[in-house]
Amino acid sequence: MRNRIGKSKPLSNEQRTRRFELRLSEAERGQFLELEKALGISRADIVRVRVLHHSKRMLLNATEMMKLLDSIGTELGRSGNNINQLARHANILQRQGVLTPALIHDLTPLLGEYIRVQRELEKTFRQLIRLIRGQT
Structure with a gap:
């Protein structure tokens, strides 16, 4: 849930008053900022989700995933078309x-x-769907 400034609100009634500092190299910081942009969530939320709430779940770049799924769908369509051509020829x-x-x-x-x-x-798509559902 987001407040009027666009920041995440704590899920519980407890206010977040404690700070946690993380030291990163410039390259790591750049990667973190890119991840923040790609996922559309704050750095603090990335850490909370990954470390506290869902340590076994993965953070997912939805844009990149959609590109990959689109290319897989295209290839499936092509292979289906090839099979239809083979059947027609037979x-x-x-x-x-x-x-x-x-x-x-x-x-x-x-x-x-x-x-x-x-x-x-x-089978892989079903696993992927389960993984994505587990993130929300």
């Missing part, structure tokens, strides 16, 4: 009577590998 060959068992034999492991990778990706 159907044409079947209608022409030139579809050979050797061709089917060659394509079967490739499709099996695609299905395996897609299932692994779905």
Whole structure:
């Protein structure tokens, strides 16, 4: 929750009166400021969330994550398109009577590998969703 100045309010009724000092190199300070900007939360909130509240959870750069997910979605679309083209080509060959068992034999492991990778990706997405839900 934020107050009228945009600062985080304590979650409990207890006021925050104690200070904690952290010494950083210039490079570390720069990284901290970039993280603050990327996450859109204050440095104090970054430390509180990471150290006190959710020490096993990760802080996430949502912008970077969305870019990565978008690129994965694009690649999934491309691979699905490729599979549709292969199926269309196999159907044409079947209608022409030139579809050979050797061709089917060659394509079967490739499709099996695609299905395996897609299932692994779905599993990873479910884990990612659980991780993101755990942050809020």
